[in-house]
Amino acid sequence: MTDQRGITIYFMDGTNMKIDFPKQTMSDTAVFMRVKEILAARQLLAEIDGALLVFPFENIKYFVAHPAPPTLPEQTIKAASIGPGR
Secondary structure, three states, rough: OOOOEEEEEEOOOOOOEEEEOOOOOOOOOHHHHHHHHHHHHHEEEEEOEEEEEEEEHHEEEEEEOOOOOOOOOOOOOOOOOOOOOO
């Protein structure tokens, strides 16, 4: 099991940013609660090199968090893969 995590944020203007960070908590329940809090707050916060960065969801097209948390919201489609577009 790796303790390294990452998020790639894809912005509405077509740019993206990759953020790498260590595992933030050992509790799967705490990870699930943080995901719910982020979604409810509609902003992603990150302390990077001593500065606080705030990413409002209005500027984010989507983001990819890896690895996926072990416990996901109930409405999550699980074990999916991305195929070619139409």
